[in-house]
Amino acid sequence: MAQSQRVQVLGTAAGALAVVALGAGLYLGLVVAPPDFQMGELQRIMYVHFPSWIAVALTYFAAFVASILYLVKRQDRFDYWAQAGAEIGVVFNITGLITGSLWGRPTWGVYWTWDPRLTTTAIMLVTFAGYLVLRGFMEDPDTRARVAALVATIGFLNVPIVYFSVKWWRTLHQPQSSPSTVDSDMVRPLRIMMVAFVLLATYLMTRRVALAEAEGTAEREALQMGAANG
Amino acid sequence: MTEWRRVWAIVWKDTLTERRTKAAFNAMAFFAGLVLLIFAFAIGPDIPVTGPAGQGLMAYISPGLLWIAILLTGVLALGRSFQMELENGALEGLRLYPGDRRAIGAGKIIANLIFLAAMEVLVVPIGGVLYSIDLWSKLPQLGGVLFLATLGFAAVGTFYAALTANMRAREVMLPLLLFPVMVPVVLAAVKATFLILNGDLMGELSTWIRLLVVFDVVFVTVCTLAFGFVIEE
Numbered sequence: 444m445a446q447s448q449r450v451q452v453l454g455t456a457a458g459a460l461a462v463v464a465l466g467a468g469l470y471l472g473l474v475v476a477p478p479d480f481q482m483g484e485l486q487r488i489m490y491v492h493f494p495s496w497i498a499v500a501l502t503y504f505a506a507f508v509a510s511i512l513y514l515v516k517r518q519d520r521f522d523y524w525a526q527a528g529a530e531i532g533v534v535f536n537i538t539g540l541i542t543g544s545l546w547g548r549p550t551w552g553v554y555w556t557w558d559p560r561l562t563t564t565a566i567m568l569v570t571f572a573g574y575l576v577l578r579g580f581m582e583d584p585d586t587r588a589r590v591a592a593l594v595a596t597i598g599f600l601n602v603p604i605v606y607f608s609v610k611w612w613r614t615l616h617q618p619q620s621s622p623s624t625v626d627s628d629m630v631r632p633l634r635i636m637m638v639a640f641v642l643l644a645t646y647l648m649t650r651r652v653a654l655a656e657a658e659g660t661a662e663r664e665a666l667q668m669g670a671a672n673g
Numbered sequence: 674m675t676e677w678r679r680v681w682a683i684v685w686k687d688t689l690t691e692r693r694t695k696a697a698f699n700a701m702a703f704f705a706g707l708v709l710l711i712f713a714f715a716i717g718p719d720i721p722v723t724g725p726a727g728q729g730l731m732a733y734i735s736p737g738l739l740w741i742a743i744l745l746t747g748v749l750a751l752g753r754s755f756q757m758e759l760e761n762g763a764l765e766g767l768r769l770y771p772g773d774r775r776a777i778g779a780g781k782i783i784a785n786l787i788f789l790a791a792m793e794v795l796v797v798p799i800g801g802v803l804y805s806i807d808l809w810s811k812l813p814q815l816g817g818v819l820f821l822a823t824l825g826f827a828a829v830g831t832f833y834a835a836l837t838a839n840m841r842a843r844e845v846m847l848p849l850l851l852f853p854v855m856v857p858v859v860l861a862a863v864k865a866t867f868l869i870l871n872g873d874l875m876g877e878l879s880t881w882i883r884l885l886v887v888f889d890v891v892f893v894t895v896c897t898l899a900f901g902f903v904i905e906e
Contacts, residue, residue, distance in 0.1 A: 514902055570853045577850065580841050590836050593902055594850055597829070600895065601854045608857035608884055612864070 454649025457642045464639035472632030488546045490632055494640035495539035502532035502644050507599040510592035519659055522588035527651035529571045536568045559610040566605050570598035584662055679772050683780025697753050705746040705796040709803055712738045731804040736866035739800045740859055747789050748848050751830040754785055755838035778900025786827040793819050814869045821885040822862035825892055829854050832896040835903045861885045
């Protein structure tokens, strides 16, 4: 129990730092940083868009690692982390897709295009949304944890294969900018926002784990009561 | 060596059951034919759009239509392969046999590969006739692509069918989990089929074949090795 409390304390610290970093990053990004030469004010969406994908990478990877650990060690806490990672990941995945669409419409002229990164992230969303739906349909906690861990593992392994298949299929996304070609007034808020989103995702995951822990304990107790009475 | 005999016993059991009941095959064959017909009604066979080789619209988009038909039909057959085992506690019986449980997974994958191949042997020529595709001279290459794509489909499909077999709403869950993973296979199979039928001017075919091979190696390995986790308890 002490360990999970320490995790929650770290989560609270991450949350507090996230608020500070979000404030600083948004101020620098929306007020101090100059508008882009070509895209103008529109470019500022990047300060939310790109950090979202960093958070997606962090949370889905956490879900993948936790799933493997669950299959090996069979401890409920890894299942809680896998669930938290997938759920928070889906939230940031949707954020990333929406901000990307809003940016794409004036820039490319379309909300959606079948570009490798767009398509891969959409497939990722469907994969992990399917994972969450699956969890909802299963009652026995042990079976659910085992089946969900297998689904998350296969889904995560598939991401690079999807990426390369769609990349060969077609390509349009603008290549990532490197910090050396971007004005430092723009790089600074972007870096701060990346840190802020990592902290925010960490905070949200620890809170989701706490909730999953409470739910899991209640579920086990109910099952034991049922077994004792039945 | 004994493991292979176990795998073979599972394949034999499944094909024998299927040969005697013909339950899955009859349903699949009619469903696949129906899907191919529905495409013609939905898209319209007389639309005068012609592809680069002067073929009609249906023939031009036929690789995509064929693979959608195979995917939709295949998911039905895959779903059945473990439901069958739930009757009369057959899966319990399988679990009680000595030896590595991965042999059960490998056997099921091979059995499903055989069923899906049998369905394709029927669906592809029917598609060829209905959409007037000139595929008779290209059958060997097409057979290769069909085999590679179906192997990946059978491996992941068998794995997910086993995971969802005793779930509520399994009819929805199996395609919901399986189709996102199938994206690379569908892309590569449709592209490769298109290139075989319409000519491969840029030499792209080998890229798609390689993608199918990579997918097969990764997922046949993972799905077989992890199969012990699937049917435990």
